[in-house]
Amino acid sequence: MNASDDAAGSPIDLSSYGLSSDVDDLPDEIDELRLEIDRLDAIILGAIKRRTAISKKVGRTRMASGGPRLVHSREMKVLQRFSELGQEGHTLAMMLLRLGRGPLGR
Ligand SMILES: C=C(O[C@@H]1C=C(C(=O)O)C=C[C@H]1O)C(=O)O
Incomplete structure (x- = not known):
């Protein structure tokens, strides 16, 4: 197993973001639940932006040494x-890959 397999295999520790690990333990309070959705969306958006930037950097780095942009x-x-x-996971992964590609040919 290489480093990237390892990183993808271990779920992120959400407790360090102030998020409960067991959803069943949360109160049936819509405002409180929405607060957690808002926090999660901020984490997801930040992670997607960072993933996109890193994916583009990998592509640029590989192309600079004559390699392909996509693997x-x-x-x-x-x-x-x-x-x-x-199926939604497949669609989501495709969108992440597309964000990292940016406009092709540049
Ligand atoms: C980031 C890379 O470059 C490209 C982008 C990928 C991605 O966004 O996950 C995956 C493969 C490559 O097409 C990589 O090779 O790891």
């Missing part, structure tokens, strides 16, 4: 990773 085998791993979410 099919690696993209298949990303799609596989999100497959636990079913």
Whole structure:
């Protein structure tokens, strides 16, 4: 197992973000639940922006040494990773990959 397999295999520790790990323990309070959704959305958005920037940097770095911009085998791993979410997970992974590509040909 290499470093990236390891990182994708361990779920992020949400308790360090002030988020309860067990949803069943949360009160049936819509305002409170929405606060957690808002916090999660901020984390997800920040993570997507960072992922996009890093993906673009990998592409630039590889192309600078004459390599390809895209690597099919690696993209298949990303799609596989999100497959636990079913068809929507596949769509989500495709959107993440597209964000990292940016406009092709640049
Ligand atoms: C980031 C990389 O470059 C490209 C972008 C990928 C991604 O956003 O996950 C995956 C494969 C490559 O097409 C990489 O090779 O890891």
